[in-house]
Amino acid sequence: MDRCAGEPRARPGPATGVHPSEFRRVFGRLPTGVTVITAYTREGPTGMAANSVTSVSLQPPLVLLCPARSSATWPLIRAAGQFCISVLAGHQEEVARRFAARGADRFAGIGWQPRRGGPALDDALAWIDAELRHEHDAGDHTIAVARVIAIEAGPGTSPLVFLRGGYGQFWRGRRESA
């Protein structure tokens, strides 16, 4: 697209003209929820934090997430063929950090219950079991589309929020008493 007169000249970036750090900074202004994707493997449960989860279709019920090509955990979940998405509650920042940390025993001290797709983390807001159906190339990530096979909402309502590289909580209206 042509640049309008008086419009500041965009800083050139590598290849696309969009610098990765600027991309991160700008998209960091879009708040997201935080989930943990879990699955069963022969070696035990596995899981990773993900904020790219989005509902896609009601009929059939489909969900997507975007795993990084660099992820060591996603290939294990892909091999399992099904997974559980735990939607984290506002007080679960440490759980999010744990499931994003490399080299950590991510399940140490974490309570969970078995569900069809994978381990359902205790105290999460909701759990979504899904079977992987398609994976599409998308640059340094892929878009994984899965069919939702079971869902459940817990009693909690205040989600953990990821914004500008940090965590926060969200309450609708007046803050609920602790």
Ligand SMILES: Cc1cc2nc3c(=O)[nH]c(=O)nc-3n(C[C@H](O)[C@H](O)[C@H](O)COP(=O)(O)O)c2cc1C
């Ligand atoms: C809030 C948050 C959201 C994340 N979302 C994603 C995501 O959508 N996709 C992804 O591949 N990694 C995501 N990550 C990174 C993974 O949790 C994990 O750190 C990364 O996959 C490296 O671990 P692994 O090699 O065991 O997969 C996210 C991390 C955080 C803290």
